[in-house]
Amino acid sequence: MEKCRASSRIIIIGAGVSGIAAATRLLQNNFQNVQILEAEDRIGGRINTVYFGDNVIDLGAQWCHGKQQNCVYDMVKDMGILHETGDYYSPIKRVRSNKEVVPHELACRIHDIAVKSMPSGPHPVVGSFGTHLTQTFWRKIESELPQVNRDVASEALNTFAKHESSIIGADNLFEVSVREHIEYHECDGDKLLHWGTKGYRRFLRLLMKVSADTPEELGLLEGRIQLDMKVIKIELACPRKVILRCQDGDYFEADHVICTVSLGVLQEQHEKLFVPPLPAAKVNAIRSLTLGTVNKLYLEYEKQPLPDGWVGFFCFWLEEDLIELRKTEYFWVEGITGVHMITCQPRMLMAWVNGPHGRHMETLSDEKVLEGLYWLFRKFLTFEIPPPKRFVRSSWFSNPNFRGSWSYRGVMADERNTGPWDLESPVLGEDGHLGLLFAGEASSRNHFSTVHGAVEAGYREADRLIDHYTSCSVSA
Numbered sequence: 001m002e003k004c005r006a007s008s009r010i011i012i013i014g015a016g017v018s019g020i021a022a023a024t025r026l027l028q029n030n031f032q033n034v035q036i037l038e039a040e041d042r043i044g045g046r047i048n049t050v051y052f053g054d055n056v057i058d059l060g061a062q063w064c065h066g067k068q069q070n071c072v073y074d075m076v077k078d079m080g081i082l083h084e085t086g087d088y089y090s091p092i093k094r095v096r097s098n099k100e101v102v103p104h105e106l107a108c109r110i111h112d113i114a115v116k117s118m119p120s121g122p123h124p125v126v127g128s129f130g131t132h133l134t135q136t137f138w139r140k141i142e143s144e145l146p147q148v149n150r151d152v153a154s155e156a157l158n159t160f161a162k163h164e165s166s167i168i169g170a171d172n173l174f175e176v177s178v179r180e181h182i183e184y185h186e187c188d189g190d191k192l193l194h195w196g197t198k199g200y201r202r203f204l205r206l207l208m209k210v211s212a213d214t215p216e217e218l219g220l221l222e223g224r225i226q227l228d229m230k231v232i233k234i235e236l237a238c239p240r241k242v243i244l245r246c247q248d249g250d251y252f253e254a255d256h257v258i259c260t261v262s263l264g265v266l267q268e269q270h271e272k273l274f275v276p277p278l279p280a281a282k283v284n285a286i287r288s289l290t291l292g293t294v295n296k297l298y299l300e301y302e303k304q305p306l307p308d309g310w311v312g313f314f315c316f317w318l319e320e321d322l323i324e325l326r327k328t329e330y331f332w333v334e335g336i337t338g339v340h341m342i343t344c345q346p347r348m349l350m351a352w353v354n355g356p357h358g359r360h361m362e363t364l365s366d367e368k369v370l371e372g373l374y375w376l377f378r379k380f381l382t383f384e385i386p387p388p389k390r391f392v393r394s395s396w397f398s399n400p401n402f403r404g405s406w407s408y409r410g411v412m413a414d415e416r417n418t419g420p421w422d423l424e425s426p427v428l429g430e431d432g433h434l435g436l437l438f439a440g441e442a443s444s445r446n447h448f449s450t451v452h453g454a455v456e457a458g459y460r461e462a463d464r465l466i467d468h469y470t471s472c473s474v475s476a
């Protein structure tokens with residue numbers, strides 16, 4: 001017999017923002033038996049705000065990307081806690097690896113041409129982002145800036161492509177589908193809305209309705225999250241139940257399970273994790289979508305080390321220098337697009353390192369990473385940067401509970417005719433029971449890769465259960 005909302009037992013795997021969104025939505029809709037099992041010793045998943053420097057830094061999500069149709073923005077827009085960043089990138093200097101600073105006006109003109117060369121509109125919908133960008137860029141350079149030094153234009157294109165890859169999360173743009181770029185819905189408005197000195201965890205607290213006087217508590221989710229509880233087996237059993245087995249031997253039974261683990265965890269674990277095996281369409285999606293690696297490096301100084309007039313620099317590699325670099329132990333610094341200051345942290349510098357170079361960086365000691373960074377500083381800058389007071393970095397790929405940073409749709413997913421919609425679909429038990437549901441950022445059709453996509457996915461699956469129980473009680 002069908003249970004009601006109050007007695008139905010729901011277990012959510014993962015206390016990232018998607019799992020937290022799903023749990024809070026269910027609790028606010030009269031489900032009373034809701035629990036989250038989390039493998040890490042903290043909540044938040046790829047939102048990880050830590051104290052550092054003058055206040056906090058985000059090792060994971062940092063910005064709310066846009067306003068229109070963005071559920072994160074909608075939730076906080078009247079509270080005055082999200083702040084505009086404005087033009088973050090154009091004041092950053094473009095410096096060549098022979099230490100020459102590219103004139104600002106020229107750098108901006110080439111950048112504008114690169115921006116206009118990105119895929120847009122309904123056509124073309126096949127092929128790779130990289131091919132489209134490269135061909136269109138050089139066509140536009142010929143017609144709009146024919147006198148430009150081709151070496152500088154080529155260096156600018158490479159850096160632009162690397163920067164775009166790090167936004168998408170891809171190793172390079174030739175792996176990214178043009179369709180993904182068009183079907184991903186950007187939310188209009190400032191793409192870099194930030195949380196001031198509070199970091200992205202401020203949003204988690206709002207979701208959980210944590211009161212301002214007890215910021216370390218869990219609000220609506222108090223007593224409902226079990227940390228250090230790694231699920232290693234999910235069995236769709238009969239009649240109408242799901243059994244979860246955990247690494248430490250714990251065992252749970254639920255009526256419904258919402259799985260929010262990252263695409264990387266699914267890729268590595270799905271064959272062992274699910275009994276019976278997942279349907280072919282879902283396995284196809286898991287194997288064909290991609291979880292990229294993007295890591296952050298933060299350096300704290302006694303005082304800001306960049307001279308007046310500098311907010312940072314993008315690296316324009318001369319071809320011959322790049323060839324030399326690739327032969328050295330510092331080859332991984334090619335994955336750093338640039339180094340710059342960050343908002344609300346006046347004494348800090350930050351760099352991003354993505355793709356295979358980001359994964360290699362994770363295997364190095366802090367000392368070796370700093371050695372590489374300072375080699376980069378000396379290569380590009382005419383002034384000295386003193387040693388940092390403190391240094392911290394993320395390692396999203398080597399953590400088995402993530403295996404990467406955020407998802408994107410590569411050309412392989414197009415070729416195999418799959419996408420987030422196949423990740424999203426629930427798996428029914430043999431008796432047709434709505435046993436296993438999937439959320440998480442990678443399952444969002446148009447906002448994958450983001451916090452707002454993860455929240456929407458959590459709400460979507462909570463609503464699926466809410467609707468299920470509404471129709472049950474109506475038909476009862």
Ligand SMILES: Cc1cc2nc3c(=O)[nH]c(=O)nc-3n(C[C@H](O)[C@H](O)[C@H](O)COP(=O)(O)OP(=O)(O)OC[C@H]3O[C@@H](n4cnc5c(N)ncnc54)[C@H](O)[C@@H]3O)c2cc1C
Binds near residue numbers: 440
């Ligand atoms: C460096 C970085 C920067 C980013 N910047 C931004 C940004 O500025 N803006 C933005 O919108 N997005 C950004 N993102 C993306 C954003 O953080 C993610 O899309 C979002 O947080 C994903 O949430 P989720 O709940 O889907 O997944 P997760 O946060 O990965 O949550 C899943 C949870 O499941 C847990 N788990 C895994 N396996 C198991 C298991 N077997 N048993 C139990 N628990 C398990 C994990 O520990 C994790 O806590 C960034 C991500 C990274 C890594």
